[in-house]
Each structure stands twice: as structure tokens, then as C-alpha cells.
Amino acid sequence: MARRGDTIELAVLGLLHEGPMHGYELRKRLNLMLGWGRILSYGSLYPALKKMLRNNLIEELTGSAQPTSRRQRIVYQVTEKGTEEFSRLMSEVGPAAWEDDNFDIRFRFFSSTDMEIRLRVLEGRRSRLQERLDRVQRELAMTQREVDRYAAELERHGVESVEREVRWLSDLINAERGTDTKTAAAEAETTKEGLP
Amino acid sequence: MARRGDTIELAVLGLLHEGPMHGYELRKRLNLMLGWGRILSYGSLYPALKKMLRNNLIEELTGSAQPTSRRQRIVYQVTEKGTEEFSRLMSEVGPAAWEDDNFDIRFRFFSSTDMEIRLRVLEGRRSRLQERLDRVQRELAMTQREVDRYAAELERHGVESVEREVRWLSDLINAERGTDTKTAAAEAETTKEGLP
DNA sequence: GTTAGCATGTAAGGAGTTACATGATTTT
DNA sequence: AAAATCATGTAACTCCTTACATGCTAAC
Numbered sequence A, B: 001m002a003r004r005g006d007t008i009e010l011a012v013l014g015l016l017h018e019g020p021m022h023g024y025e026l027r028k029r030l031n032l033m034l035g036w037g038r039i040l041s042y043g044s045l046y047p048a049l050k051k052m053l054r055n056n057l058i059e060e061l062t063g064s065a066q067p068t069s070r071r072q073r074i075v076y077q078v079t080e081k082g083t084e085e086f087s088r089l090m091s092e093v094g095p096a097a098w099e100d101d102n103f104d105i106r107f108r109f110f111s112s113t114d115m116e117i118r119l120r121v122l123e124g125r126r127s128r129l130q131e132r133l134d135r136v137q138r139e140l141a142m143t144q145r146e147v148d149r150y151a152a153e154l155e156r157h158g159v160e161s162v163e164r165e166v167r168w169l170s171d172l173i174n175a176e177r178g179t180d181t182k183t184a185a186a187e188a189e190t191t192k193e194g195l196p
Numbered sequence C: 001g002t003t004a005g006c007a008t009g010t011a012a013g014g015a016g017t018t019a020c021a022t023g024a025t026t027t028t
Numbered sequence D: 001a002a003a004a005t006c007a008t009g010t011a012a013c014t015c016c017t018t019a020c021a022t023g024c025t026a027a028c
Helices: A006-016 A023-033 A042-054 A080-091 A100-108 A115-142 A149-177 A183-192 B006-016 B023-033 B042-054 B080-091 B100-108 B115-142 B149-177 B183-192
Strands: A058-060 A075-078 B058-060 B075-078
Touching (some): A006 A023, A006 A058, A023 A042, A023 B115, A075 A080, A115 B023, A149 B023, B006 B023, B006 B058, B006 B075, B006 B100, B042 B058
Antiparallel strands (some): B058 B075
């Protein structure tokens, strides 16, 4: 049941697995990663942290982790339950995992999962994008073509972007399959595009 | 005061300027354009249409526009007030106009505005993306570099995508400036990328 | 005749933004 | 001493999605 809101939770758990952090720092990092557009406000982050505290997924880091006195800040760390929840969420491969934001977060923490999961996520995302492409192209074929140059250019650019994303995913999938050797990646490179 | 919710309104007004349409048809077209990800649900569209009806931006198309009987459907068309509102919204160039969805909609209906506005929107969007790029690169330089390969790959891909978008915008800006001649566009083309 | 798609809506609820509120610390 | 930015939070509100509810029409 990976709902939309679990995305922040997943990201926070993932980041805290890289070391204890306080809210402000988390927000900065979050904005850097899911940052190509969306900016997460304090009004979402802090309530989310409180909720995670209540659910015992994270806890305040007590004791003097910081040398000497520091400014007022609450440093969080994951609990054992948080670690379990993180693993559970990461291996929960479903439609929600192919969505833009959710996919990015999962990818960012791919090192925490095994190859089987990684492939399922990458392939799932790829077919979802491919479906979109097909659907749009099919519907555009049905409707009488638009003549507006800007509409046409926007559409061309959109299709191109998605196609690039699909190629990127294909390369990654090949890389995953080709494990240690570089061969698969190089092979994928040549099939990418013919020279103009 | 272009808020987020005005995006649907802008899109609906724009589409209805291309001809009268009913809600179901509007949704299909909307999903095709702002469609690379987001899908607009009926639960957002129909209430939005009702609201626009109340504000006299659109009206039900009465009379027999359709030859002979058809199935139950409500065909909308823009009112005079709606046309004014559309012009007003389109020329309202502010931060909201550089946002992903809002930008796409504006671009889609660029033919309805003059070059001055188009350039302001394109340049605004470009500097916004450039700022993002700079900010991210600056902050990444400050923080000690991450070593995780997936995190690094995601970041590389993100930077590349935004850079492509910036180049696309630059080409469009040049094309706008080069008005009737193809020279500017062709010139921009060569600066795009060197051959591998 | 029954499935698939057309067509319109409503109610409840979630997720996140905006705006507000506060204060410490570092830099200029 | 002022400005920037670090740091944490709350309340109201908006937008939108999900799920539900209904019924027609075309195709198989």
C-alpha cells in the first residue's frame, strides 16, 4: 500500500541510514535530490518527522554526539523498527514505485537493495514510460493533427524527453544484467542511435 | 496573483478557444498535454468547470450545434469575459509562469500572445532552471562528495536533463529573436553539441 | 446480451503549501 | 549593530485524488 505520502518517509529513512541528521539538514538534502522542481516546505517536513517519531521509526539522538555545546537542534537517527520499515518499503515493488518522485527516491537508495528489486523497479518504470508514449502517439494519430507550431514543438520535445529517459533506463538495465563486465553497457551504447 | 489552481483554468480557456468541447473531451486533451506524468481526475475537472460557469468565463453551448440527436453531454464555449480573462492570464508574467506545469500550458498557447511576452516567459524559465543548476552545483561542492554510485548517477542524469532543457529554451529564444529568417535557429543548432 | 468505453458528477479525505511565529548564531 | 541564515514549529487553507454513484451507447 505504498501511498503518495510514504515518499517523504522513505527518503527520510534512507538519508538517516547515511548518518544522524537534524530537520533543517534533512530538508536541504531532500531538496537537492527530489529537487528538480519541487521544494519541500517545513510545513510538510516537521509534521512528518513528528509522525515518524510517534511510530518509533526514528528517535532523537541523545548524549553528546556533538563535541562541546551547539545550537538548539534535534538530531534524529533511525530505530531498529525504522530500518525494518525502510527495507520493507524498498522491496515493495508496485505501481507507486514507477512514479516520478517515488522512483527517484528508490533509485537514490538502490545500494540498499538487491539486484532483483532494482531490475523490477527499472523495468517497471521503463514500461510505464513506454505505455505513456504509445498512448499519446495512438491518441494523436486518432485526433486530426494540430497545426499550431508551438503545440507541435512542445509535443515533439516531450516525446524526445521521454524517449531519452527510456534509453537511460535501458542502459541501466543492461548495466545491472552485465554485472561486473563493461561489455553490456558498451553494447547498449552502440544500439542507442545510429550516426546521423 | 497567478496561483497554482489557475493552471487548469488557463488550460481550459485555451482549449475552448480552439472550439467548443465537453468535459470528457477536455480531460482527454488536458491529459495529453500536461500528460507526461500527471493525470487530471474528473474530481478536479468537473468542479473546476462548474466554478468557471459560475464566474461566467464559460457557458453551455445551446442550440443544435450537433446534427441530429446525440448522447447526454454538456458542450462548453468561452464567453467574452472568458476571452478577456485568458488574455489577462497569458500576459501575467511572473514566477508562477516558470513553473513546470504552468510553463507548459503557456507555451502550448503561445500563438495567442505576442513575441514580447513569449520572450519574457522563455527567458524567465531559462534563468530559473539555470539558478537551480547553480544552486545544486554550489551545494554539492560544499558538502563532502557522496560516493554512492546510484546517487551519483541520478545526480548526473538530473543535471544533464536540466542542461538539455536550458539548451532547448536557448534555441527557442534565438528562434523568436531571429523572427523570419532561419539563420538564428541554424546557428543555435551548431552550438548545441560538437560531434563525438 | 454483455463488455467496454462514453459521460457526468459528489463526498471524504490526504498531502503539502503559505503564512505566521519565534529565537539563536554566524557573518559582515 | 545589522543582516543573513540556521533552526523549529503551527494553523488555515487549497488543491487534488480516491472512491463512489449513475446511466447511456457502441461494439462484439
